[in-house]
Amino acid sequence: MTTPDTATPRSPAAPPGLPRARGPLSESILAVLAGDGAPLPGADAVRRSDPYGDDLHLLLYVLYELHYRGFAGVDERLEWDPALLGVRAAAEDAFLDALRRDSGPGGRDVAEAVDALQLEPVGDDGHSVTHHLQREGELWQLREYAAVRSLYHLKEADPHLWVVPRLRGRAKAAMVAVEFDEFGAGRAEDIHAQLFADLMTDLGLDARYGRYLDAAPAQALATVNLMSLFGLHRRLRGALVGHFATVEITSPPGSRRLAQALRRAGAGSAAQRFYDEHVEADAVHEQVVRHEVIGGLLEDEPGLAADIVLGIEATGHLEDLLGDHLLAAWREGHTALRAPLTPESLA
Numbered sequence: 001m002t003t004p005d006t007a008t009p010r011s012p013a014a015p016p017g018l019p020r021a022r023g024p025l026s027e028s029i030l031a032v033l034a035g036d037g038a039p040l041p042g043a044d045a046v047r048r049s050d051p052y053g054d055d056l057h058l059l060l061y062v063l064y065e066l067h068y069r070g071f072a073g074v075d076e077r078l079e080w081d082p083a084l085l086g087v088r089a090a091a092e093d094a095f096l097d098a099l100r101r102d103s104g105p106g107g108r109d110v111a112e113a114v115d116a117l118q119l120e121p122v123g124d125d126g127h128s129v130t131h132h133l134q135r136e137g138e139l140w141q142l143r144e145y146a147a148v149r150s151l152y153h154l155k156e157a158d159p160h161l162w163v164v165p166r167l168r169g170r171a172k173a174a175m176v177a178v179e180f181d182e183f184g185a186g187r188a189e190d191i192h193a194q195l196f197a198d199l200m201t202d203l204g205l206d207a208r209y210g211r212y213l214d215a216a217p218a219q220a221l222a223t224v225n226l227m228s229l230f231g232l233h234r235r236l237r238g239a240l241v242g243h244f245a246t247v248e249i250t251s252p253p254g255s256r257r258l259a260q261a262l263r264r265a266g267a268g269s270a271a272q273r274f275y276d277e278h279v280e281a282d283a284v285h286e287q288v289v290r291h292e293v294i295g296g297l298l299e300d301e302p303g304l305a306a307d308i309v310l311g312i313e314a315t316g317h318l319e320d321l322l323g324d325h326l327l328a329a330w331r332e333g334h335t336a337l338r339a340p341l342t343p344e345s346l347a
């Protein structure tokens, strides 16, 4: 019934252990997942908490994780527990309200929002993590960046598959074509999540799934929760496509800078390969996503334009919050993680 019986604990297939709580909401959810029979937090308390804060985002993260790989020792039936889904809905409302309020001007002009993604800032505008890492990133910062990003990249492309049954025609065919590449085009060793695991190993990090959840700041959890939120709800299919488009379109220039940063820091070839691969593959993916996935979806459902714009703007907004957090910490010379990497937290 629980996940741990199906895989040996050190195997790459083993689910991670439960993380540490970050406040009263996540504490009670984690106690329930651990089978302690604790009372669940009330919807009002969830809605009142900071929509960008550690406590709310850890709560959302662990509840979403039940739909991915789960946690060792947690009953798999809790994935569809009505009471937990009720708490999750309250947290999603708080998060989504904040995103609608803070992410950007909104509107229905998808072409304008996509064009804005393709405008590279001229040089470093002082807010770009990839510019910073390319120019002066130190090895410890590249390690922290990879540890933080591992929450995202080790489930890269997974939540985007949830949209496939909700699409048809051109949008569906193109979405699956891009996802086929993300999942290694038939080769397990080329799955992008695997390429990222290889990068982590090259950097001396522990590449096990979920390993750096406790270390990751709220801003990093929010970027992962965003794609889970959009992926799990059919009503947010437009936003999911907007998120996917943003990832694919902004990837080539950022990946080029990160490949250079890794080269300069003397990282191994596997570390560079992940970003080299994305420079090449995403140059094609961005065209397919823009013209076929977005174009096809809008042809079928023009009423989703505002949601696609929301997906694009919310992704940019949360990336900015994460980038600002990382750069502020690094400029002061201290860790951007909740606890610095130590010899024990490395591989």
Ligand SMILES: [Fe+2]
Binding pocket: 156, 182, 192, 278
């Ligand atoms: Fe990828």
Ligand SMILES: [Fe+2]
Binding pocket: 182, 248, 281, 282, 285
């Ligand atoms: Fe891609």
